[in-house]
Amino acid sequence: MESKTGTWTEKKGLAQMLKGGVIMDVVNAEQARIAEEAGACAVMALERVPADIRADGGVARMSDPDMILKIMDAVSIPVMAKCRIGHFVEAQILESLGVDYIDESEVLTPADEEHHILKHNFKVPFVCGCRNIGEALRRIGEGAAMIRTKGEAGTGDVVEAVRHARAVMGAIRQLKTMGDEELMAFAKNNGAPYELIKETKELGRMPVVNFAAGGVATPADAALMMQLGVDGVFVGSGIFKSGDPAKRAAAIVKSVTFYQDASVLVEVSKNLGEAMVGRNTAQMPEGEKMAGRGW
Amino acid sequence: MKIGVLALQGDFSEHISMLKKLGVDAVEVRLPKHLDGLDGLIIPGGESTTIGKLAVAYGLMDPLRLFGKSHAIWGTCAGAIFLSKDAKSEQPLLGLMDIKVQRNAFGRQVDSFETDLEIDELMKSTGTEHAYHAVFIRAPLIESVHGNAQVLSALEDGRIVAAQEGHLLATSFHPELTSDTRFHEYFISLAS
Numbered sequence: 106m107e108s109k110t111g112t113w114t115e116k117k118g119l120a121q122m123l124k125g126g127v128i129m130d131v132v133n134a135e136q137a138r139i140a141e142e143a144g145a146c147a148v149m150a151l152e153r154v155p156a157d158i159r160a161d162g163g164v165a166r167m168s169d170p171d172m173i174l175k176i177m178d179a180v181s182i183p184v185m186a187k188c189r190i191g192h193f194v195e196a197q198i199l200e201s202l203g204v205d206y207i208d209e210s211e212v213l214t215p216a217d218e219e220h221h222i223l224k225h226n227f228k229v230p231f232v233c234g235c236r237n238i239g240e241a242l243r244r245i246g247e248g249a250a251m252i253r254t255k256g257e258a259g260t261g262d263v264v265e266a267v268r269h270a271r272a273v274m275g276a277i278r279q280l281k282t283m284g285d286e287e288l289m290a291f292a293k294n295n296g297a298p299y300e301l302i303k304e305t306k307e308l309g310r311m312p313v314v315n316f317a318a319g320g321v322a323t324p325a326d327a328a329l330m331m332q333l334g335v336d337g338v339f340v341g342s343g344i345f346k347s348g349d350p351a352k353r354a355a356a357i358v359k360s361v362t363f364y365q366d367a368s369v370l371v372e373v374s375k376n377l378g379e380a381m382v383g384r385n386t387a388q389m390p391e392g393e394k395m396a397g398r399g400w
Numbered sequence: 401m402k403i404g405v406l407a408l409q410g411d412f413s414e415h416i417s418m419l420k421k422l423g424v425d426a427v428e429v430r431l432p433k434h435l436d437g438l439d440g441l442i443i444p445g446g447e448s449t450t451i452g453k454l455a456v457a458y459g460l461m462d463p464l465r466l467f468g469k470s471h472a473i474w475g476t477c478a479g480a481i482f483l484s485k486d487a488k489s490e491q492p493l494l495g496l497m498d499i500k501v502q503r504n505a506f507g508r509q510v511d512s513f514e515t516d517l518e519i520d521e522l523m524k525s526t527g528t529e530h531a532y533h534a535v536f537i538r539a540p541l542i543e544s545v546h547g548n549a550q551v552l553s554a555l556e557d558g559r560i561v562a563a564q565e566g567h568l569l570a571t572s573f574h575p576e577l578t579s580d581t582r583f584h585e586y587f588i589s590l591a592s
Contacts, residue, residue, distance in 0.1 A: 107515065107516075108513040108514065108515040109513060109514045109515070110510065110511060110512060110513045111510065112514055114514060114535055114577060115509075115512045115513070115514065115535070115537060118512075118535060118537045118574065118577050119509055119512065119537050119538065121411040121414060121445070121577065122410055122411055122445045122446050122447070122477070122478070122537060122538075123446075123447075124409070124410060124411055124412075124413070124446075125407070125408070125409040125410060125412070125446070126409045126410075126446065126447065126450055141449060142453075143453075144409075144449070144450045144453040144454060145450070146409055146446065146447040146450045147447070177508075181449065181489065181503055181504060182447050182449060182450075183447075183509065183538065200510065203507075203508045203510060204508075204509075205508055205509035205538070206509065228510045229509060229510050230509065358450065358453075358454070359454070359457065361409075362407075362408050362409060362430065362454055363430065366430075
């Protein structure tokens with residue numbers, strides 16, 4: 106009886122276990138426990154949430170392994186951690202550390218302005234951000250086993266998350282009605298691998314699990330993304346930059362399970378206290394946007 | 401035949417696709433009222449803490465325990481933990497099956513594995529002879545079975561990965577992530 110580890114089924118499979126759930130950014134063990142207690146299906150361990158990365162400026166890198174380890178020890182749910190785009194050595198360190206998923210993330214300062222990590226080289230699975238179908242399928246081509254639409258992290262403004270989810274879902278709807286002879290041109294125009302375009306058309310959905318991220322701050326935001334067709338939601342700054350993180354976290358978890366049930370959404374939206382202070386992305390200079398990072 | 405799949409969190413849609421492939425009516429269960437008229441229930445893979453907390457919050461614990469007294473329930477991975485009497489951690493459990501489980505028993509994600517299992521009962525009931533290819537993801541182990549619970553399958557080293565207690569079924573692995581429908585067929589036979 107031979108056992109195999111790090112297979113494509115294993116990598117994709119863990120993301121399938123996260124579906125219908127909320128993955129929360131946490132910066133220490135205490136926040137990780139609050140997230141787990143609220144019903145998070147996984148946590149993202151990082152030193153600073155995106156809102157603080159924005160405020161601080163400078164270069165944002167992989168977090169201190171010791172801080173990630175403390176979070177891994179504190180909770181039983183999966184722990185993810187971020188490395189810079191193209192920084193495969195940060196990824197090697199995170200894999201060796203034993204994190205359950207690596208986010209090759211535009212929230213950190215990119216280490217390579219042309220190439221992403223060849224993620225097939227790793228046993229640990231990767232999640233990557235996308236703004237459209239082409240970017241999503243390029244990342245899957247490199248070995249990403251999970252995708253998240255990027256949105257605009259650290260803003261509390263859901264408009265970019267909606268834009269990116271609509272772009273991806275709209276393209277899939279388009280693909281489903283296309284003739285097979287139209288697929289090569291579609292692949293060319295979207296800069297996407299042809300085989301993955303074919304697979305997406307056949308499946309009628311993204312070939313891997315697809316979450317929303319970047320700007321989700323309320324239960325209504327989370328349910329909005331679910332109704333637009335994503336499989337689950339990442340919440341970064343939206344929870345621990347709000348007035349009552351434990352309550353808001355639990356409310357967002359419920360809003361993702363009951364995203365189609367407005368009567369539940371009414372209940373969970375009540376008395377949550379202050380939401381995070383938002384930043385309107387429409388008034389943000391292009392250079393400050395993180396979503397444009399990734400190629 | 402109508403089977404429900406607990407849809408609080410996890411890979412419930414994979415189970416629903418499997419059931420539909422077998423021609424069974426399959427529905428999502430999120431509230432106690434959704435259990436009405438079902439012949440059986442599958443509790444999917446996911447995070448057992450998330451599923452447990454939502455089940456408590458929406459009043460599902462007692463209705464599920466009652467349902468399990470007279471109907472078939474199958475838990476895969478997180479679902480197996482949720483069915484157990486003892487998971488050695490502070491989290492809501494249905495306590496329907498007399499099994500003791502250990503969460504994340506094989507390590508972290510990089511230790512997750514696929515392997516072939518010889519499951520006599522399954523091969524007998526489906527009239528097949530080939531091994532069952534099982535996918536384990538941050539899987540729990542069934543540390544021990546008690547009372548009327550029986551071992552259904554174990555790894556070569558004897559560690560238990562599937563158990564049955566009458567019409568209740570627990571597997572550490574994920575038949576819903578494969579194209580092999582035999583486990584779902586086996587469960588449907590328990591539900592009918």
